[in-house]
Amino acid sequence: MTSMLSISQLAKKFGGLQALGGIDFQVDEGEIVSVIGPNGAGKTTFFNAISGMLPSTGSSDHRPVPDTGSIVFRGNDITSLPPSDITKLGIARTFQNVRLFPNMTVLENAMVAQHCRTSKGVWATIFQTPSFRREEESIERRAKEVLDFFGTRLAGYRHEQPAFMLSYANRRRLEIARAIATDPALVLLDEPTAGMNPKETLELTGLITRMRDELGLTVVLIEHAMPVVRDVSDRVVVLDHGVQIAEGSYEDVSTNEDVIEAYLGRDAEATS
Amino acid sequence: MATVVESALPGPELAKAAPNPAKIARRGLLGGLVGAFVIAIGMFQTFDGRILIVPVLSLGFVALYWVPVLFGFLASSDLRAPSDPGGRPSVAQVAVGASTGALAGAAVWLFGLIFSTGSLSDIFIRLTERASELLTFGRGFGFALIVLVGGWALLGAIGGALAGASPRLRHALVGAVVWTFGAAVLELVVEDVLDEVGLSFVSRFLYEINGGMKIPGAIVVMVLAGLASWAFRGGFSRARTRIRNLEGPARRKYGLIGGAGALVVIVVLPMLLGSLVNELLANVALFLLMGLGLNIVIGYAGLLDLGYVAFFAVGAYTTAILTSPISPRFAPMLTLDFTTIDGWIIFGTVLLAATLAGILIGTPVIRMRGDYLAIVTLGFGEIVRILFLSDWLAPTFGGAQGVRQIPPAELGLVGVEIAGINPQSIVYFVAVFVVIAVYVSYRLSKSRLGRAWSALREDESVAEAMGIDTVKVKLLAFVIGAILASFAGMVFAVKVGSVFPNSFALLVSIIVLVVVIVGGMGNIPGVAVGALVLIGVLGGPTQPGVLQEFQEFKLLIYGALLVFMMLKRPEGLLPSVRRSRELHQDEFLQDAWLDPADATESDEDRA
Numbered sequence: 001m002t003s004m005l006s007i008s009q010l011a012k013k014f015g016g017l018q019a020l021g022g023i024d025f026q027v028d029e030g031e032i033v034s035v036i037g038p039n040g041a042g043k044t045t046f047f048n049a050i051s052g053m054l055p056s057t058g059s060s061d062h063r064p065v066p067d068t069g070s071i072v073f074r075g076n077d078i079t080s081l082p083p084s085d086i087t088k089l090g091i092a093r094t095f096q097n098v099r100l101f102p103n104m105t106v107l108e109n110a111m112v113a114q115h116c117r118t119s120k121g122v123w124a125t126i127f128q129t130p131s132f133r134r135e136e137e138s139i140e141r142r143a144k145e146v147l148d149f150f151g152t153r154l155a156g157y158r159h160e161q162p163a164f165m166l167s168y169a170n171r172r173r174l175e176i177a178r179a180i181a182t183d184p185a186l187v188l189l190d191e192p193t194a195g196m197n198p199k200e201t202l203e204l205t206g207l208i209t210r211m212r213d214e215l216g217l218t219v220v221l222i223e224h225a226m227p228v229v230r231d232v233s234d235r236v237v238v239l240d241h242g243v244q245i246a247e248g249s250y251e252d253v254s255t256n257e258d259v260i261e262a263y264l265g266r267d268a269e270a271t272s
Numbered sequence: 273m274a275t276v277v278e279s280a281l282p283g284p285e286l287a288k289a290a291p292n293p294a295k296i297a298r299r300g301l302l303g304g305l306v307g308a309f310v311i312a313i314g315m316f317q318t319f320d321g322r323i324l325i326v327p328v329l330s331l332g333f334v335a336l337y338w339v340p341v342l343f344g345f346l347a348s349s350d351l352r353a354p355s356d357p358g359g360r361p362s363v364a365q366v367a368v369g370a371s372t373g374a375l376a377g378a379a380v381w382l383f384g385l386i387f388s389t390g391s392l393s394d395i396f397i398r399l400t401e402r403a404s405e406l407l408t409f410g411r412g413f414g415f416a417l418i419v420l421v422g423g424w425a426l427l428g429a430i431g432g433a434l435a436g437a438s439p440r441l442r443h444a445l446v447g448a449v450v451w452t453f454g455a456a457v458l459e460l461v462v463e464d465v466l467d468e469v470g471l472s473f474v475s476r477f478l479y480e481i482n483g484g485m486k487i488p489g490a491i492v493v494m495v496l497a498g499l500a501s502w503a504f505r506g507g508f509s510r511a512r513t514r515i516r517n518l519e520g521p522a523r524r525k526y527g528l529i530g531g532a533g534a535l536v537v538i539v540v541l542p543m544l545l546g547s548l549v550n551e552l553l554a555n556v557a558l559f560l561l562m563g564l565g566l567n568i569v570i571g572y573a574g575l576l577d578l579g580y581v582a583f584f585a586v587g588a589y590t591t592a593i594l595t596s597p598i599s600p601r602f603a604p605m606l607t608l609d610f611t612t613i614d615g616w617i618i619f620g621t622v623l624l625a626a627t628l629a630g631i632l633i634g635t636p637v638i639r640m641r642g643d644y645l646a647i648v649t650l651g652f653g654e655i656v657r658i659l660f661l662s663d664w665l666a667p668t669f670g671g672a673q674g675v676r677q678i679p680p681a682e683l684g685l686v687g688v689e690i691a692g693i694n695p696q697s698i699v700y701f702v703a704v705f706v707v708i709a710v711y712v713s714y715r716l717s718k719s720r721l722g723r724a725w726s727a728l729r730e731d732e733s734v735a736e737a738m739g740i741d742t743v744k745v746k747l748l749a750f751v752i753g754a755i756l757a758s759f760a761g762m763v764f765a766v767k768v769g770s771v772f773p774n775s776f777a778l779l780v781s782i783i784v785l786v787v788v789i790v791g792g793m794g795n796i797p798g799v800a801v802g803a804l805v806l807i808g809v810l811g812g813p814t815q816p817g818v819l820q821e822f823q824e825f826k827l828l829i830y831g832a833l834l835v836f837m838m839l840k841r842p843e844g845l846l847p848s849v850r851r852s853r854e855l856h857q858d859e860f861l862q863d864a865w866l867d868p869a870d871a872t873e874s875d876e877d878r879a
Contacts (some may be wrong), residue, residue: 053737089740101730103853104723112723116739122748125719126712132719139720162853182739 002027010069019045021242034229037239043222050081079148088116092184094175102164110143113181146181169200189221208232300372303343304379314398322454323484325372340424344369344431361436364431369432370425439567447501448676453492468544470809542699550695555815557702560803563787564709570630571794573749576646579653583754585776587761590625592675592771608681626758630751638746673773681766692767705759779813
């Protein structure tokens, strides 16, 4: 069986820093994969490379692309595609530091995510064609449906609230909702539980599993909270210094010596 | 002026400060400096030609004598504790106001004494003998000392007392003065309307035949306006908030009523006005049309386009070369007759030319962000003008000669001719496009595309990650803006009857931008208010406004207004809800914490 997402020898250098040093990575349909690693391991850069959002280094006018390697998603090479095309092919993401459209309402945030799934242009809008109205209605219906996935958290009067008024946890939820609203096959969650309290974290853990079971999504997440990683992951991939140092079930990885070393440093006795 | 006084209210300050001589001296001298500036640039002297109230008050004196009132007010406001609701001005407040005024007056007097020797007239050519005569009322500097120190102390004391007065009283007084001033300034408009609806006895009561208000008329207006302001204090903004908070259909109903009302005004108003005022109205509508187009580009999509005039020029030149009988290249020429196919061919060509220009200019610049975009569009705007001016394209566009003898537009079957000599017809002509522009703006703002623009404005990278093809969406905003500007260009060509490269200078772009900013970005009624205030009252780049005396100082006032707006009200006079949220997010966030609904939510989260 071919993987849904298959990455080979992905490398990216920023100046003198080897952010990604040749990563091979596969995700199968319906999997939940956690990517973990100490700070600066290259996890977010890895996500940025997949979603086409590598930061511009300023040296060239062109969109920054990985130095080497390829990213193939469902048979399409997406290595150097712009983010909007990647989203259109079915990969959505959230951001480590929540990046909503703060002054748009909650509902609008979810509605705008369907841009690439809809098509009505200027003329249809101006003449308010029946197909335009139908499309607007279906966008709104779909947005509400996605928001309802989060129970009462983002429902009811919250629809009309500007996003910046939401509590921190709700902003995180809305960001996930927005990602789901793009109708993806694969969702990349960048530290979804960062800054949340234990209860909220627990709730989100359940939510990630539900995303797979109820919505049929494949999920790759970067996470620091080990209980979450343990509870949701089918598979865990550990990065350090831009390379993969371990892979396997949570139990395998958590006992792997390289991983312990990467997180805790080499034992002083062992080095001497 | 009302806005000046009202928004100058002090922020949180120390409770009940004692009068501080250094601060008073600073304010007083600053006031003196402003007064001297007004005289030095010749505003005082020029505006004196415009009599507001016969025979006592000219615009020139208003331009100078507001200084002690405002600075007295500011100095006295320093003394007021933020919690003090006001009510009875304290003696200290009045005294501080008076001394500030007196100091400013003394400074101006000293300035007068210095320039009366002629020593400054090499640099400030407006500091003539006439200026000192005006300043001293022709009675020498001894008399002037009494007026400038004593009189300004009195005015300063009034300002100081105002700062301590109850907000309601202050509102009523300021309202009375502003409305009287407005009635005097807008004499031309008010008189036309009153005469036309058969109330000419009212206008005879209010105004002298040679211009200016009569004293009894002014007093009546002042009293009525004061009483009305007293009675309806804040009524307008309350109603606005109420309508804004309405949901769905109810709000829609108000929107429809507002729209219908605006339509009626558009249809009826030009009939009531004389050709002079209609000419002003035509200019307002023309800039409103451009403002609406730029509003889509800047207000909706957040693209700072400083070369917007390019599309205005494209529309005007396309119309000109297709219709003018002496256009160098295109013969046989067509008539802009919307009842024949010819008119629609021209219309289609203008549309096509604007779209092409939008794509041509847009494609290379659209990938830039923020300031870079502004600079590059500015360059392109100039390039277009210089192309029209160039010898290379002179065989088609006439170079510096431009294209002349553009015939009027027509509705041949109905026998209507739309020409610059009949400004009323031009007003209706533009109005059609304005209505189209309003409709298009409104529809687009509430659509898939409008949401994409909002997202783009807020966070471009994330918008792209959410699947929005930013290049395409930006280009669409650019092209729609270009098309609306080209319509304005078409009307402009018909109205003026000739086009020259010089009509399309950078200044036009800037003034349209100022209209959008001052009015309120992203809000259609805001742009209309901006166009009325700026183009109608102050005048456009080459077009005079109601205050024709302002012509000379227009750019100065534009600049001052822009700075003031940026400092005090960056969201514009009538802002869009969202824009004003973006600019005042911190304050809104604070309010959000106080929102009981959210308070319960955070409790529930913690439980």
